[in-house]
Amino acid sequence: MSTEERLLSGWGRTAATRARVRTPAGAADVAALLRHPGERGVLARGLGRSYGDAAQNAGGLVLDMTAMSRIKAIDRATPSVTAEAGVSLKDLANALLPFGLFLPVTPGTQHVTLGGAIAADVHGKNHHVDGSLCAHVTSLVLQSPAGERLTLDRATTPDEFFATAGGMGLTGIVLEATLTPIRIETAYIAEQVARAPDLDATMEGLASTDASHRYSVAWIDCLARGNRLGRSVLMQGDHAPVEMLSGPARAKPLELPQRLPLAAPPWLPSGLVRRETVAVFNEVYFRRAPVRAERLTPLDRFFYPLDSVAGWNRVYGRRGLVQYQLALPLGSEHAMREVLERLAASPAPATLAVLKRFGPQEGLLSFPLPGWTLAMDLPADAPQLSELLDGLDELTAEAGGRVYLAKDSRLRPELLEAMYPELPRWREVRARLDPAGAMRSDLARRLGLQK
Amino acid sequence: MRDALGSVQSLLVLGGTSEIGVATARTLVNGRARRVVLACRDPRAAGPAVEDLRRAGAGQVDTLRFDALERENHERFVDDAFARFGEIDLVLLAFGVLTGDPVDVIETNFVAAVAVLEPLARRMVRQGHGTIVVLSSVAGERVRRANYVYGASKAGLDGFAQGLADSLAGTGVRVMVVRPGFVRTKMTASMKAPPLSATPEQVAHAIARGLSHGSETVWVPAAMRPLMWVVRHLPRAVFRRLPF
Numbered sequence: 001m002s003t004e005e006r007l008l009s010g011w012g013r014t015a016a017t018r019a020r021v022r023t024p025a026g027a028a029d030v031a032a033l034l035r036h037p038g039e040r041g042v043l044a045r046g047l048g049r050s051y052g053d054a055a056q057n058a059g060g061l062v063l064d065m066t067a068m069s070r071i072k073a074i075d076r077a078t079p080s081v082t083a084e085a086g087v088s089l090k091d092l093a094n095a096l097l098p099f100g101l102f103l104p105v106t107p108g109t110q111h112v113t114l115g116g117a118i119a120a121d122v123h124g125k126n127h128h129v130d131g132s133l134c135a136h137v138t139s140l141v142l143q144s145p146a147g148e149r150l151t152l153d154r155a156t157t158p159d160e161f162f163a164t165a166g167g168m169g170l171t172g173i174v175l176e177a178t179l180t181p182i183r184i185e186t187a188y189i190a191e192q193v194a195r196a197p198d199l200d201a202t203m204e205g206l207a208s209t210d211a212s213h214r215y216s217v218a219w220i221d222c223l224a225r226g227n228r229l230g231r232s233v234l235m236q237g238d239h240a241p242v243e244m245l246s247g248p249a250r251a252k253p254l255e256l257p258q259r260l261p262l263a264a265p266p267w268l269p270s271g272l273v274r275r276e277t278v279a280v281f282n283e284v285y286f287r288r289a290p291v292r293a294e295r296l297t298p299l300d301r302f303f304y305p306l307d308s309v310a311g312w313n314r315v316y317g318r319r320g321l322v323q324y325q326l327a328l329p330l331g332s333e334h335a336m337r338e339v340l341e342r343l344a345a346s347p348a349p350a351t352l353a354v355l356k357r358f359g360p361q362e363g364l365l366s367f368p369l370p371g372w373t374l375a376m377d378l379p380a381d382a383p384q385l386s387e388l389l390d391g392l393d394e395l396t397a398e399a400g401g402r403v404y405l406a407k408d409s410r411l412r413p414e415l416l417e418a419m420y421p422e423l424p425r426w427r428e429v430r431a432r433l434d435p436a437g438a439m440r441s442d443l444a445r446r447l448g449l450q451k
Numbered sequence: 452m453r454d455a456l457g458s459v460q461s462l463l464v465l466g467g468t469s470e471i472g473v474a475t476a477r478t479l480v481n482g483r484a485r486r487v488v489l490a491c492r493d494p495r496a497a498g499p500a501v502e503d504l505r506r507a508g509a510g511q512v513d514t515l516r517f518d519a520l521e522r523e524n525h526e527r528f529v530d531d532a533f534a535r536f537g538e539i540d541l542v543l544l545a546f547g548v549l550t551g552d553p554v555d556v557i558e559t560n561f562v563a564a565v566a567v568l569e570p571l572a573r574r575m576v577r578q579g580h581g582t583i584v585v586l587s588s589v590a591g592e593r594v595r596r597a598n599y600v601y602g603a604s605k606a607g608l609d610g611f612a613q614g615l616a617d618s619l620a621g622t623g624v625r626v627m628v629v630r631p632g633f634v635r636t637k638m639t640a641s642m643k644a645p646p647l648s649a650t651p652e653q654v655a656h657a658i659a660r661g662l663s664h665g666s667e668t669v670w671v672p673a674a675m676r677p678l679m680w681v682v683r684h685l686p687r688a689v690f691r692r693l694p695f
Contacts, residue, residue, distance in 0.1 A: 007623055014455035017580035018623035040579065052455060058623060059579030319665065322455050381664070386456050386482075409455030412483065442580075445538060446452035446460065 012051040013320030017058035023067050027175050030143050041440030044173045046113030051323035052409030053442035082178040085115030101181040104136035115174040120406035121166030121366040125215040128357040134165030140177040145438035163429035166363030170439045186253040189237040189302040194292045199230025214238050221282040222343040222350035233289040263310040270317030273379045278349035316379045325375035328401040335399040348382035364426040367404040413447045457663035458483035459540035466546030467491040470636040473500045474651035478659045485510040490517035519563035529570040541582045553600040560604035580623040585612040589632045592679045631671040
């Protein structure tokens with residue numbers, strides 16, 4: 001194991017801090033490293049796709065888990081898959097595909113590790129029907145900082161399991177997990193695309209198709225105002241059965257078509273993403289979308305449109321970007337309208353905004369709650385960004401909603417308890433698993449998660 | 452911790468009763484800062500500033516005794532501050548004198564600053580993050596005869612701070628150099644305020660803006676930057692004849 005002192009930041013490239021990085025090769029290494037965490041504590045890190053400071057530990061020890069990436073077993077009959085925490089969802093999905101299996105839940109990028117996905121309890125476009133990733137984890141192995149190797153599941157150790165699922169990596173280090181994949185016939189999604197002219201049509205479009213589609217999402221134009229407020233392109237889909245394919249795809253239904261790799265150049269100036277440029281992009285994107293259409297889309301293009309451009313975060317320039325995602329409970333649709341009105345009126349350009357439906361949720365610190373979620377990217381140097389987002393935080397907390405910790409980089413700690421009512425219980429369980437407080441992160445320090 | 456938009460949660464002010472120091476702390480408390488330590492020669496004199504910051508919304512305001520000229524104590528002072536505070540996101544170096552015995556001015560403004568910044572920077576490197584804000588002056592940009600001792604002390608401090616910033620690249624610790632022009636404070640009360648003079652509040656806001664922009668150098672007011680560029684490049688023979 002080599003030790004390396006490195007500056008680490010999240011995918012948003014803001015607020016970098018320095019840590020000692022070690023790369024354990026297996027469970028024994030992890031246990032050994034946890035024995036002497038040092039005064040600034042220890043944290044596991046995967047592929048660094050959390051936008052904010054969730055996978056940073058300033059002045060402390062950070063375990064780069066990506067070397068622990070073995071897929072240990074795939075059982076086609078159950079079905080079930082067991083893999084080490086450092087495996088990427090991309091490698092996992094690619095290994096499952098030939099068996100006619102797919103991830104039960106996938107976030108918007110496949111460059112995340114299994115361990116990281118459990119720590120953030122990631123959700124996908126199917127949360128309204130399938131819940132988040134941890135709903136499909138049958139068991140996981142946790143190296144506790146107190147020195148035990150624990151096997152956790154929802155039946156026998158519910159407290160520890162639900163504190164770890166969505167626990168932002170602060171209960172210990174996930175070594176491996178077993179989850180239940182879903183069966184698929186093809187590597188394609190039967191996708192339906194439709195334009196929605198305003199917010200009412202968007203929300204109605206999502207709500208009315210909940211039951212009929214597994215995947216459902218609206219790309220929303222956050223800059224549109226007036227009677228176009230909340231206009232969107234609705235994208236809904238289901239795994240395509242083999243009968244829908246034709247030609248070469250039909251012959252090899254479980255193979256993904258090749259995509260050309262693209263990459264953002266390493267040095268791009270700040271200021272490319274401005275209200276004017278985003279407005280033009282949104283207009284083109286909205287008008288290019290068909291009024292209504294059905295198409296077959298390869299899995300990766302449907303779930304991970306941005307993964308095709310390596311390092312797309314560099315487009316936001318030196319100052320980086322802030323990703324903001326809020327969830328609002330059912331019945332607070334008026335608050336969602338207010339959010340969109342404020343975004344449309346703000347000089348800060350919200351790009352790549354996505355509106356989705358959420359179903360029920362189990363993890364103590366998990367983000368989803370039954371209702372709606374809106375996610376967007378914003379350049380960190382946008383004018384009046386701090387005021388805008390502080391205002392949205394307050395609006396969200398008042399409506400009984402919350403912001404996503406895996407993406408947060410600037411929430412005021414005072415609002416945390418209102419947003420996460422199970423926080424006291426999580427703190428209790430966490431303190432039991434880690435009495436010495438060895439697990440630390442910049443996120444935890446900033447928000448006072450551990451108290 | 453510093454957040455994505457450059458706001459800090461905890462700060463230590465060296466020169467904790469200075470008007471610029473208190474104004475800056477108040478501005479940062481209006482943002483995200485919740486914990487402030489005011490370090491000054493006589494902590495009892497910091498009472499009004501402590502009250503002021505509590506009223507502004509700081510959850511925890513402490514005072515620590517710090518005498519710039521007691522160099523032998525600086526290392527212990529730094530250890531103590533971190534031990535009591537845990538996390539220090541930002542240090543503002545705001546102490547200094549304008550007049551007095553020339554060697555004392557240099558000792559306070561330059562030597563003492565170096566003596567405390569060295570252990571502070573080491574401590575912040577261990578912490579893995581931090582921002583050091585050093586109050587320099589336009590007087591250090593080109594030393595003029597009217598206050599050459601003060602100017603020389605600030606020139607030394609400014610050069611030291613820039614070098615420190617470069618030496619800390621890649622450590623997660625940053626240094627921001629602030630160069631105000633004439634600031635209307637009790638230190639300058641007896642002097643006639645020239646054009647482009649600023650208030651402590653203006654300096655404080657410029658510092659907050661510099662932090663959110665990730666600036667390395669901040670001029671107050673911003674117009675000082677081009678002006679001092681011209682002044683800096685004036686030939687000696689011309690500069691010497693200027694009426695200040």
